[in-house]
Amino acid sequence: AGNVEAGKAKSAVCAACHGQNGIAQIPMYANLAGQHEQYLVSALKAYRSKERNGGMAAIMQGQAASLSDEDIANLAAYYASLPAGGK
């Protein structure tokens, strides 16, 4: 499992679209707060490998391109740790 603190440290760029609390202010972007860690790992890897297309995927493919497996694990742990709904 990933490291929440390391994920938080890595998450600054994510917050621009997905919100400081993991709740996206722009409704075309996904809320991440309280999402399952395993699903987040899977989604980030699918963006990194460019298997996940459609919607706004091109943005995420670019963002995920530079993430290591460890970065992905840490980011997933961090967003899974945030309270769902941003409360």
Place this chain on the structure above:
Amino acid sequence: AGNVEAGKAKSAVCAACHGQNGIAQIPMYANLAGQHEQYLVSALKAYRSKERNGGMAAIMQGQAASLSDEDIANLAAYYASLPAGGK
């Protein structure tokens, strides 16, 4: 925007993986409760068009194949209406 009641009526098959309350009991599947409606529409359409691959996408491609644009709008409205975190 979609119709919440029509979406609920269509959601029985979704609940098998995504939970009766939109919280997936299996951590490789996404929680949907309280997710942004617009994002859910985008994701479902990307599965239906088979643009979204990777992870468990093959399952969702099959599920989404038979959904109309109206079905997608209604399902998105329904899951967006559920309380985040399943509470």
